[in-house]
Amino acid sequence: MSERVDRLVARLPERELDALLVSQPENRRYLSGFTGSAGFLLLSADPPRLFTDSRYTQQAAEQCPDFRVSPLPPGWGWLVEHLKSSGLRRIGFESEHLTVASYQRLLAALQGEPALGRVSLVDASGLVEELRVVKDAAELVQLQRAIDIADAALERVVPTIAAGLTEREVAWRLESALRELGADGPSFSTIVAAGPNGARPHHRPTDTVIREGEPIVIDMGARVGGYCSDLSRSVVVGQPDDTFRRVYDIVLGAQLTAINTARAGMTGADCDNLARGVIAQAGYGDNFGHSLGHGVGLAVHEGPRVGPRSGDKLVPGMTFTVEPGVYLPGWGGIRIEDIVILEVNGVRSLSKAGK
DSSP states (O other), rough: OHHHHHHHHHHHHTTTOOOEEEOOEEEEEHHHHHOOOEEEEEEESSEEEEEEEETTTHHHHHHHHHHHEEOOOOHHHHHHHHHHHHHEEEEEEOOOTOOHHHHHHHHHHHHGGGGGTTOOOEEEEHHHHHHOOOOHHHHHHHHHHHHHHHHHHHHHHGGGTTTTOHHHHHHHHHHHHHHHOOEEEEEOOOOEEEEEGGGGGOOOOSOOOOOTEEEEEEEEOOTTTTTOOOOEEEESSSSOOHHHHHHHHHHHOOOHHHHHHHHHHHHHHHHHHHHHHHHHHHHHHGOOOOOHHHHHHSSSSSEEEESSTEEEEOOTTBBEEEHHHHHHTTTTEEEOBBEEEEEEEEEEEEEOOOO
């Protein structure tokens, strides 16, 4: 954690900042190890500080030995008092997390103190996220645990899926298996989409009954030690029809093309186009409406962006999903998703569930 804080503080001058106020939960955990639900980090050239309330004082002291833990009373008085004695002037904040109402109250608190007339709040969005996109060895261990558990849960449950079960029943089996195998819980709401429901990429499980011969899209993930996995497979009870066979082969071919040919130095859009071109050439370009993938780590959706308009440069150490899909209204959908890591010589899949 201290090395991460040092790297962050070293980048403050690039943004002409004296300090960074961290409120986003995943960023707070990444930099401090603190898992509580309330708190702020204040990072500068001074020793790092964690402000949290009495519910988490002991927990913070145990999880964040390199941080000075201070009380967090209601309002912004705690920050005002610290700034009055610290001499910090340009304070970065995470505008994509801090609400407008909280920002306005903070601004009013600062303006109410004549001694802080020279203090300014500066948007520092993305500063921590830029560090998080490349995973270190400790992160990869936790991420692989989450991936392995999701793989195992899927492999356990898929053979039990039978005609007559509902989407909700299958989703519950998957989430139960995640916990039985050691996950802290699912990393997002599990998707089970049977038949025509599969044409909606983010369908939520209902009491729809699974029938033989219909496609079923499953999208699931585990959360372990704060890290997330994300896995999609498309299956069928009984014999697949010709549409299933044809579309499945196209989607799988698109996914394998991207996995086998993506390289460091490409942009997210370049990588997306590797798979999108295969689907478009097969005549289903209009049926692939979402991006090819997204980064995965402490959040199930984070950088880098891997989509048709992404200029994010892909570098070794990034982990992201490769999840092409084809969705046919009235019939259903096919999506296949793995988490991969970009290495010097190409992409390696971290997901191992059968396809």
